Amino acid sequence: MPGGSGMARPKSGIHAMNLFTDIRAAVLAALDQLVAAGELPKGLDMTNVAVEPPRDPAHGDMATNAAMVLAKPAGKAPRAIAEALADRLREDDRIATAEVAGPGFLNMRLVPGLWHDVVRAALAQGRDFGRSTIGQGTRVNVEFVSANPTGPMHVGHTRGAVFGDALASLLDFAGYDVTREYYINDAGAQVDVLARSAYERYREAHGLEPQISEGLYPGDYLIPVGEALKQEYGDSLLDKPESEWLSVVRDFAMGRMMQMIREDLASLGVKMDVYSSERAITEAGRVEEALETLRGMGLIYEGVLEPPKGKMPEDWEPREQTLFRSTAFGDDMDRPVKKSDGSWTYFAPDIAYHWDKVQRGFDQLINVFGADHGGYVKRLKAVVQALTNGRVPLDIKLIQLVKLYKNGEPFKMSKRAGTFVTLRDVVEQVGPDVTRFVMLTRKNDVALDFDFDKVLEQSKDNPVFYVQYAHARVCSVLRKAAEAGIPADDTALAGADLSILTHEAELELARKIAEWPRIVEIAARGHEPHRIAFYLNELAAELHGLWNRGNDDAALRFIQDDKEVSRAKIALARAAGVVISAGLGILGVTPAEEMR
């Protein structure tokens, strides 16, 4: 890292990626000068100095709060600091004006050439424009979906799948080394239930009456599994005791389920890097290993839990169990790792799995869970904190439920009534692009309304089409340009004389494009892919707005008689198109080239 002082900074131009961090660096450098000149005391904490777009564009292109943040520690009036800072910054050839406003804001207007540089950078770098290095190659594991291999995935899984995949792409774009991972719960009692259910379908395939008793999975999706079992094993399993067929049928059925899940994920465009098996981890002795590690830290003990407050379970009685001291890390109570009969609780393999993940060398862990697993957050964070001495952060993103609607009416799901909506149903009905975009237009921790009819509506009500349409319009301009004999490939456009772009409406679009690298970093830092979707909506609005200005004012149309002028304006449109394409790429949505 450069520890230099003064105004050392990268030349503005193609290389400039995030103008906001560039200007922030200039502000910090100017502050250093003030310190050197004795106008500010040494040793000020600059971490809260921010450079942001002002709320009101009339205030300028960028604003800094530096003077207000530093006023108190520096013992000077904010406006005095701001004035001194403004004097220094005016010497920067990128900054056209610097004015003090309000309680001590410093509003800056940048020279138009910077916006032209941004457009040029977008054209030169294409879909890589906006890539960030904030991740610094940090190895991050994103675990998501992890649906039990006992049946088809439903809409809730769909949202988790889309969120996790988009988050992974976002982190990759921001310079992290990302692993997409799926944890297969293939060791618990529920896969034995799957086996018994499949066995009944196997009997059915032989013409026998299936006995789907209470507690077995009644779904039709196991009928073909029964058929396949018959194909594979004939009648050889028919008259055997359960102890002989259970593991065979279990592995067979689970294989089928995982195949189905992989296909479903593929239909959404989700591809995992790693599938981790609970069974494999357990059989490799990772549970004992992890618990021994914790025991060595004095975090495992034999004890009796307090009875739960409030509603008391009927059969509660104090029992000695093996417990994990998660209260040492802020959990509400210590958590059992062994049942009273000596077998593991569900929590134990979870500890082993997270132990396994940190052993594999990840620097950061992210788990994407359904909101109903909120109760597990504290204990899992406790585990990872304990096992890594707090070195590896674990972020758990809880995905709120999806409320289904059909034509504005709530759509009740019921397995029994056959109105259970699966991931496959959704993707087949509305397609992967719409599914993904809509699922990302809400923050992960608020419930999402998903109306089968509205999401297919081709109107401005529908953000997918709004953004797609903006991209299609850019493509349309490029096609028209080609027809008009204007060279409009990216290298030709990159050579355009962008200084022609002086109209405020054009610069506004360029400014929005300049925000892209900043949005990427904010979204990546917060693990919030929805910010990408909202930004794309704003960018599309700027593009549509400029487009329509062309209706009133022919000088603002992209295609002009003068080919040089045309080239510059098309370059601007193309730059917007490139960013939309990159943003949709992160969300896993294909940019439409044409919409008719």
Added chain:
RNA sequence: GGCCCCGUAGCUCAGAGGAUAGAGCGACCGCCUCCUAAGCGGUAGGUCACAGGUUCGAAUCCUGUCGGGGCCGCCA
């Protein structure tokens, strides 16, 4: 009883501690001889649930209250 999430325009929702809190829908008024009107411009609409606190500054952070949802020893 405890823990987690949510509460912002009529509706659906954005909003890294910053200035006069934004967008879409719905309502009202306008814009196609013209690169795609699946679009655009304008008007109207607010006690950011409530009460305290932290500080130059709070929708944002802290505490409490109210309202909605989720979870709560050995199930997975």
